[in-house]
Amino acid sequence: MTTPSAPLDLLYTDTEEELRAAVRALLADRCDAATVLARAESGSPHDPALWHTLAADIGAAGLLVPEKLGGAGAGHREAAVVLEELGRSVAPLPYLTGSVLTVEILLGCDPSAPEVASLLREIAAGRQICVPALPLTQAPGAPLPPPVRDTGGGVLTGSVGSVADATAADVLLVLADTGLHAVPATAARLTPLVPLDLTRPLASVSLESAHGVRLADPATARAAVAGALLSGAGLLASEQLGLAEWCLAETVAHLRTRHQFNRPVGSFQALKHRLARLWLDVAGARAAARAAADALATGAPDAPLTVAVAQAYCSGVAVRAAEECVQLHGGIGMTWEHPAHLYLKRAKADSLALGTAGHHRGLVADFAELPAP
Known part of the structure; x- marks a missing residue:
């Protein structure tokens, strides 16, 4: 007889x-918006100083790192x-890569190994930034x-x-044919690319x-990377949720103060309907993102399905919210001075x-044993 899994908890604790x-x-x-734009x-x-405050003083970098x-x-x-709030401000900080993906990869290795344990301690203390040398588009x-x-x-x-x-980054995690290696960033040649999202270079x-320190054998390394990609995709949904929430709130605030024909623009029925639909989308995204985070936290057996559902849904909601934000702000929404374009670019990226979203819908179909024709 199997023990039923605990019900999902979508509420936030104190x-x-x-x-x-x-x-x-x-x-x-x-x-703030002006700082991010600049x-x-x-x-x-x-911003190294801001990152140190978030990572070390608040302790956000070590949230997933064990106390020992x-x-x-x-x-x-x-x-x-944390990712919700970073998405809400499109903060240009390496949290998803440096404190989620990297930590999950290292925990998937042998955390008791001296090299792995030392790197985890440096990351948790905010003394080093370590990111995986993987394409951002790499999917679980x-x-x-x-x-x-x-x-x-x-x-x-x-x-x-x-x-x-x-x-x-100070350190890069490199997947080699002999396993996972930690390589100083100074030992690599980095060629900056032109990204759509200027806040995530x-x-x-x-x-x-380049000389690296071997952290895990090939099989362990690939399993650790696969697990980290799953967690990263699940928590990315929370960043997309925060982004969508900001776009909705900012748009509502603008339409309350913008007047046409001696009336607030937000009082027009057609715009009310658009905002109501967007509110429902964001509410659904919140449920999906929280479900993914809770499933990952509890190690639920259906976590891969929950993560795939969250990404399949939240990805589109973030883009729609950002598009509505730009359009309903009118002319100002199309300017470089307004931060709406940063949110649209982050949502698209x-x-x-x-x-x-198409990849994750395919995963949902596979998990449900309903493959595409």
Whole structure:
């Protein structure tokens, strides 16, 4: 007789709300729209001082790291709350890559190994930023890219394209034919790419006889990466939720104050209907994102299905919310001075990150044993 799984808990705990309040206050003070716009246009969006405050002072970088390794010993639900707030402000910080994907990969290796444990401690303390050298579009359930070649003794040669936040990293996690290796970012040649989303920089990573420290064997490494991609896709839904919530709230606020024909624009019935539909979409996205975070936190056996459903749904909601935000702001929504375009670009980029909505719908069909004709 099998034990039934615990019911999903979609509500936020008091602890999660306190964490949200701390992160939101920090971002409101130091990552407002004008600051993000200026940093995005500068070509160097990453803010090391802001990252240190979030990662070390608030302790967000170590939420998924066990306490014995210097982390908070929290879980995916708490990390999801942080990502909601980062999405709400389109913060140019390497949290998804550096504190979710990387930590999940390292925990999927042997956390008791000295090299892995040391790296986890550095990440949790906010002293190092480590990102996986994987394409941002790499999806869970899809074949991994060809590994980098190990020419012997941990000397790596090869290249990986479209790596997110590589330019902000101190260490890169590289999947080689001999396993997972930690490579100093200074040992790689990083070629910045022109991304659609200016708040999440991309780069091509080239390794030419770069020395790395081996962290895991090939089988363990590939399993760890697969697990991390699943968690990353599930928590990306929370970032998309935060983004959609900001777009909805900002649009409603604008339509309340914008007047035409001596009436608030928001009083027009056609716009009311559009906002009502968007509100329903966002409410559904909140349920899907919270379900994915809770399933990952509890290790639910149906977590892969729940994550696929969340990504299949939240991806489109974020894009629709951002498109409505731009359009319903009228002329100002089309200007560079208004942050709406940053949200649209992040939503579009997120719709490709860690698998498209179409890819995740295919996974849902596979899990339901209803393959496409």
